[in-house]
Amino acid sequence: xxxxxxxxxxTTTLAGAEITIEIGGVPICVHSTDSSFLEMxxxxxxxxxxxxxxxxxxxxxxxxxxAAADAxxxxxWDAGLWxxxxxxxxxxxxxxxxxxxxxxSPNPYSIDAVFRILHTLLLAQEGxxxxxxxSAIRNGKAFVFAGVSGAGKTxxxxxxPPDVTLLTDEISYIRKDGNRYLAFGxxxxxxxxxxGENVSAPLAALYLLEKGPQNQTAPVTAAxxxxxxxxxxxxxxxxxxxxxxxxxxxxxxxxQVPIHRLAFLPDSSVWEMLT
Amino acid sequence: xxxxxxxxxxxxxxxxxxxxxxxIMSGLDSTLFTLDEVATIIWEAADGxxxxxxxxxxxxxxxxxxxxxxxxxDATELVxxxxxxxxxxxxxxPVIMPNSPRxxxx
Numbered sequence: 326x327x328x329x330x331x332x333x334x335x336t337t338t339l340a341g342a343e344i345t346i347e348i349g350g351v352p353i354c355v356h357s358t359d360s361s362f363l364e365m366x367x368x369x370x371x372x373x374x375x376x377x378x379x380x381x382x383x384x385x386x387x388x389x390x391x392a393a394a395d396a397x398x399x400x401x402w403d404a405g406l407w408x409x410x411x412x413x414x415x416x417x418x419x420x421x422x423x424x425x426x427x428x429x430s431p432n433p434y435s436i437d438a439v440f441r442i443l444h445t446l447l448l449a450q451e452g453x454x455x456x457x458x459x460s461a462i463r464n465g466k467a468f469v470f471a472g473v474s475g476a477g478k479t480x481x482x483x484x485x486p487p488d489v490t491l492l493t494d495e496i497s498y499i500r501k502d503g504n505r506y507l508a509f510g511x512x513x514x515x516x517x518x519x520x521g522e523n524v525s526a527p528l529a530a531l532y533l534l535e536k537g538p539q540n541q542t543a544p545v546t547a548a549x550x551x552x553x554x555x556x557x558x559x560x561x562x563x564x565x566x567x568x569x570x571x572x573x574x575x576x577x578x579x580x581q582v583p584i585h586r587l588a589f590l591p592d593s594s595v596w597e598m599l600t
Numbered sequence: 601x602x603x604x605x606x607x608x609x610x611x612x613x614x615x616x617x618x619x620x621x622x623x624i625m626s627g628l629d630s631t632l633f634t635l636d637e638v639a640t641i642i643w644e645a646a647d648g649x650x651x652x653x654x655x656x657x658x659x660x661x662x663x664x665x666x667x668x669x670x671x672x673x674d675a676t677e678l679v680x681x682x683x684x685x686x687x688x689x690x691x692x693x694p695v696i697m698p699n700s701p702r703x704x705x706x
Binding site for chain 1: 612613614616618619620621623625626627628630632634
């Protein structure tokens with residue numbers, strides 16, 4: 326009964342004002358009757374607002390105080406709907422109608438989390454990823470720098486010379502495009518607190534970051550590269566079929582994209598190795 | 601007389617051979633496992649139709665200098681551990697294969 330109600334809710338007309346946020350080339354329109362909330366989103370996602378284009382997905386947002394603020398994240402597939410629930414939000418999404426509803430507290434972090442999770446679900450079905458990694462474009466080529474917190478993602482992003490376009494210092498957006506991969510800018514920021522540029526470029530290489538006594542790249546075996554890559558993939562859904570799909574996509578990625586370890590000194594000289 | 605142990609790859613995992621290693625991801629909790637050379641041999645042979653002791657005899661003892669009893673003990677411990685993670689399915693009877701045998705990773 327609960328599922329039927331959710332479906333019926335998703336088929337009702339979306340009301341209120343709206344704003345379309347386009348990340349990774351995927352425009353998502355959010356509707357709300359609270360204009361101040363939409364204005365906040367406009368500021369939060371400056372550079373990623375799509376003015377005038379049609380959206381691929383529509384979400385109706387209902388602002389409400391959280392029911393159980395401490396509840397852990399759960400992403401589940403139930404009767405044709407994705408359900409994404411955490412203490413501060415609850416979202417339901419129908420991938421067929423491409424409509425969803427988000428009930429959340431009026432803060433930017435909740436919808437940011439919903440966006441990230443939604444994009445991981447969309448990317449998982451097309452061989453792409455959200456990756457815990459910094460990324461940037463230089464000379465028309467994108468470079469991705471993966472690593473856990475403290476590995477140097479923000480450091481290497483902050484050391485980038487002026488001719489480098491920063492895509493993100495925290496969460497990289499990678500889409501499969503035929504036989505190649507594209508890296509897109511994201512508004513998902515880390516310690517740098519700076520939104521990436523909303524542009525994309527073909528991915529040239531992925532570096533596994535390590536801080537070291539000198540700038541040096543080293544080869545990585547396919548198995549080590551896969552382990553390191555998978556450790557940095559953002560994926561939350563409790564869905565065996567999609568988990569298996571992400572695993573195979575990761576193995577395919579590792580087989581196609583050059584992956585190296587990169588030890589680096591905390592100065593801009595490391596960028597001379599990346600051309 | 602001890603009963604035979606049949607091992608079968610779980611359909612709920614994803615697996616790939618990368619270099620000399622087989623990597624397996626559980627579809628249930630996304631846990632990643634890496635199999636060493638001997639575990640890979642057992643994994644690849646685990647189609648549910650061959651008893652573990654036969655796999656040990658024909659695939660492990662034939663390739664490695666190891667005493668059969670020790671090899672079977674180690675192999676049993678290994679498959680029970682992998683079964684505990686949902687990677688392998690164990691049975692005292694051969695698994696009826698409705699179609700042609702699956703290949704590792706499929």
